[in-house]
Amino acid sequence: MPFARGLTSVLLLLPAACICQIPAASIPTGTPLALTLDRNYPMRANEPISAQLIYPIYAQSVLALPAGTIITGRVLTLHPDHTRRLHAILGGDFTPFRTPEVTFTAIQLPDGTSIPILCGPSASGTQIYRAVAPPPTTGGFLHREIASGVTVVRSDIANFTAPGKADRLIQFIYGELPYHPQRISKGTSWTVETTASLNLPAQPALPPQPPAPAHKTHFWQQPAPPPEPLANNTGSWMIHANLSEALSSETSSSAQPIQATVAEPIFNPDHTIAVPQGAVLTGVVTRAKPARRFGRTGTLSFRFNQLQLPNASPQAVETRLTGADSAANIALNSEGRAQSKTQDKLAVPLFLALLAARPLDQDGGHEHHMAAKNATGGAAGLGLVGTIVGLAGGSPYAAAGIGYWGAARAFYSRWLGRGQKITFAKDTRIIVETTPRRSAPMTPR
Numbered sequence: 001m002p003f004a005r006g007l008t009s010v011l012l013l014l015p016a017a018c019i020c021q022i023p024a025a026s027i028p029t030g031t032p033l034a035l036t037l038d039r040n041y042p043m044r045a046n047e048p049i050s051a052q053l054i055y056p057i058y059a060q061s062v063l064a065l066p067a068g069t070i071i072t073g074r075v076l077t078l079h080p081d082h083t084r085r086l087h088a089i090l091g092g093d094f095t096p097f098r099t100p101e102v103t104f105t106a107i108q109l110p111d112g113t114s115i116p117i118l119c120g121p122s123a124s125g126t127q128i129y130r131a132v133a134p135p136p137t138t139g140g141f142l143h144r145e146i147a148s149g150v151t152v153v154r155s156d157i158a159n160f161t162a163p164g165k166a167d168r169l170i171q172f173i174y175g176e177l178p179y180h181p182q183r184i185s186k187g188t189s190w191t192v193e194t195t196a197s198l199n200l201p202a203q204p205a206l207p208p209q210p211p212a213p214a215h216k217t218h219f220w221q222q223p224a225p226p227p228e229p230l231a232n233n234t235g236s237w238m239i240h241a242n243l244s245e246a247l248s249s250e251t252s253s254s255a256q257p258i259q260a261t262v263a264e265p266i267f268n269p270d271h272t273i274a275v276p277q278g279a280v281l282t283g284v285v286t287r288a289k290p291a292r293r294f295g296r297t298g299t300l301s302f303r304f305n306q307l308q309l310p311n312a313s314p315q316a317v318e319t320r321l322t323g324a325d326s327a328a329n330i331a332l333n334s335e336g337r338a339q340s341k342t343q344d345k346l347a348v349p350l351f352l353a354l355l356a357a358r359p360l361d362q363d364g365g366h367e368h369h370m371a372a373k374n375a376t377g378g379a380a381g382l383g384l385v386g387t388i389v390g391l392a393g394g395s396p397y398a399a400a401g402i403g404y405w406g407a408a409r410a411f412y413s414r415w416l417g418r419g420q421k422i423t424f425a426k427d428t429r430i431i432v433e434t435t436p437r438r439s440a441p442m443t444p445r
Helices: 002-019 082-090 141-161 165-175 347-356 367-393 396-416
Strands: 025-027 032-037 048-053 057-059 062-065 070-080 098-108 114-116 129-132 188-193 198-200 237-243 257-262 273-275 280-289 299-308 319-326 330-332 338-340 429-434
Touching: 025 057, 025 062, 098 188, 129 330, 237 273, 257 299, 299 319, 299 429, 319 330, 319 338, 347 367, 347 396, 367 396
Parallel strands: none
Antiparallel strands: 025 198, 032 048, 032 188, 048 070, 057 062, 070 098, 098 114, 129 319, 237 257, 237 429, 257 280, 280 299, 299 338, 319 429, 330 338
């Protein structure tokens, strides 16, 4: 019978259709959404913007929104950035820098449906850096110092070889001008929380992404971070969680209690749920040391010792921080302590000092050579403004003085000024390696 055969075919295809779609879900109030811009936008109020989800969103341990989902919004207003403007003026840049305050209003589903959302406004947009803990070191002091030096050299070379070098060159040239246009840069990220629950309909799943093509890695390139398995060969778990409160090397203290909410479920080998989304990790800050003068950066470390599952007693766990997002370019050591990433303290001040000394070398040169040296010395201190002053003044000592001003600023910021603070905002995404729940329950205090 044709009708029976057709009905049988439809029934057989129903399971495949269910597998190829994301079921309906409800996202509760207060769910953090980590968003990043997919391109550059003009720095102006009421500008429409489009961002992508950095991490997938789960509801009741079921995928609700995959990573890469488009969320649209607009720029509400622009706030003056007085600190950045002051530092820019000292370098000859008089641009009135602004910080955008944005709001996100709609989710674009894969089938083209637009779902309105309610989120609070956010003005803390910044680039997000992922810090990954290296494997435990086996060498001594000399081995660690050599590895630190190699990291600095790789970072310097990356400025000239990494993708986007043409755009970085343009932005560097803009930075030398006394006034230049501003933009909201690609990669600027915000973490916003939903202020109302959100009901999502069933939707088709995104097609699987093809693996990235393998390419040869040169010795001067930073090695790619290892993949993040849900469970490694020793049976431990890699848990993605969001911090429930802000932590800082300046304001946090040792033994301060902390919590983090599990953002992605962990599955057992038989596909049952081992750790559901929404479980709570509880721990303490183990060390918080504020940044100090002479370039001494802050340090911050914390650990979790309890895992609270829904409707269950707390379980004892041992954890190690293996990854964290941050607005500053920090690094994690093999024990999970967050500290400032190693910086090059010699190359930039030395290079600027050599440029500043050029105007003083006036022996046996032609007049246009002398003017070029004056321009070079002035540019080292105040950019285009210094170049014009060096050319117009004609005095090699004035041009050299402007250049040495720039070298002194670079030396002060790296050697004498206060070091970098270590800060994790509320809802910061972290990755902890934890042992499975094999120990006895702990009595909650």
